[in-house]
Amino acid sequence: MASKPEICSSSAASTVFRPGTLVEISNNVDGYYGSWFTGKIVRCLRGHKFVVEYDKIMVDDEGTKGLQETVNRSQLRPIPPEEIIQDFQVGDEVDAYHNDGWWKGRISESFGGGMWAVYFKDWSEQQAYSDEQLRRHHKWVNGSWIPPFPQQDDDTEIKETAREKAPETVTGDKVDFKFKPGTLVEVCSEEDGFKGAWFCATLIEPKAGWKFEVEYDSFVDDEDDYKLLREEISIFHIRPVPPKTDDIDEFKVLDEVDAYYRDGWWVGVVSKVLGDSKYVIYFINSNEEMEFQHSELRVHQDWVDNKWVMASKV
Template sequence: MTSRLPEPKPIFTPGSAVEVSPDEPGFQGSFYLGTVISHHSSSSDSYLVEYKTLVTESSHPLREEVGFSQLRPPPPPEAKWVFGMGDEVDVFHNDGWWQAVVTADFGNGSFEVFFAGYKEQMEFPKKKMRLHRDWVGGIWVPQVEEDEQEQKLQMGMQINGSKETVEEKFIKGAFVEVSSDEDGFEGAWFGATIVESIGKDKFLVEYQSLRTEDEKDFLMEEIDILHIRPCPPDTVSVGGFKLLEEVDCLYNDGWWVGVVSKVLGDSRYIVYFKDTKEEMEFDRSEMRLHQEWIDGKWAVASQV
């Protein structure tokens, strides 16, 4: 029997949207949306996250140190769900997602669900429910299955990259990246969440790291479709990044494209930024392989 090396843990880089499962009594099995603030390289299992719905006594977003085992990506957004009796679902309750089982369909868009851990039944509208999935070995179980309409959308994007089909991909709650034409921000991408669609080609987004002037809330802004793209897929750079490899670096709350100009060792790199003609040092946890969103597909620099 051939032995298999364990798969490397995915790295939740600063700025990544995540769901956190608290380990406090009474919260087991629940998940809360948050953003990774930092990853302590001295301890690969420790992350600082900021919650989206949990706040401190002073009404500021709660920050907490959590372990790698408590983190997972947010489940993929889906345009529609069909719930039936006995289906395992998550329901949004008390600022988090809690696992339950559908016990009744009232026929008016509302369902009765049963929380096995607490032996309680409650009623929830469909908009506060989602199919329950587990994050196992880097994949979702059950897997996400694209319906016929979704497959047509994908085909439309691959054939002609039309604006209409791309628009329909950005549904409410989808995690995206947003660019800006403002001076000094060209080429940078910032993580955000789609709040709602505005007209045919604009969206209201809420940034995951940019805040309002009073620092109390995450910044919300109207963005046109030409400045929105899906979040790039996670990639594993085996053995680290190479000299002259094109990368994105997390700096000033956004991802900026640069080129590795020197490999320092110990997961540290010098990166050159062509637009500003500057070099800066980064840790591997603050970097990712640069990818381009072209005609509805992701391509690394060598494929462009």
């Protein structure tokens, strides 16, 4: 017998994600990581899941019926407010409208006349976009946008929900991070099966084409087991080592964390608290769940606009 749909509770999340609400949906299918597509909530299910219907992804050739699928709450966010000023610069993290969705990238070059080259690290390629096809990149974390939208001052339902129900969002100070040989960093990989993970490395020397040679801390060279592996990595795949955060006695369901696995830190969401300092972590990029000890987890932080940001604990 099929389980009954769960009636949406009065929590902050269900207030924002009620049936009929317009949302953006992230897709964890391979090749779509980092993209967001518009749709609406059809109904709530048990276990923090929702049935959604896409606006632009259709199930028929005539384009009259939107695709419906079940997604986790971590794959949903409200429609971002429109920004009044779009003053882009080289190096900005942006979302580019491509193939009916918004894809995360970084502006790598200005062509002038409102045209920009955007570099997508998951594809390792650049494409040209106009001002109208770009928006500044933001994340929806615990009921708040990071970085915040400065013009979001009206008494909208989302703002009231974030203010009254959700933890405050904390933004760290600017970090003076320079690409210098010998600097300890974390590096993300482009290879299938490794997306969503960060690996410790050391900067060795700059290379042409916005790249830097790095030496991994935990990977050895296939041709010489006595040497650590070195690779040329795009600077857009490199970030400083995250600062140490206050110790967390216990993580909660839906906390965003990094889990240490296969010599790297993989971003995920706590889906179950098992007790005895054990948790089940859901990884959106691979659509998998795994069990971890508390000591194998750290608070997730994002490197945004040369500073570390995270959701505070209350």
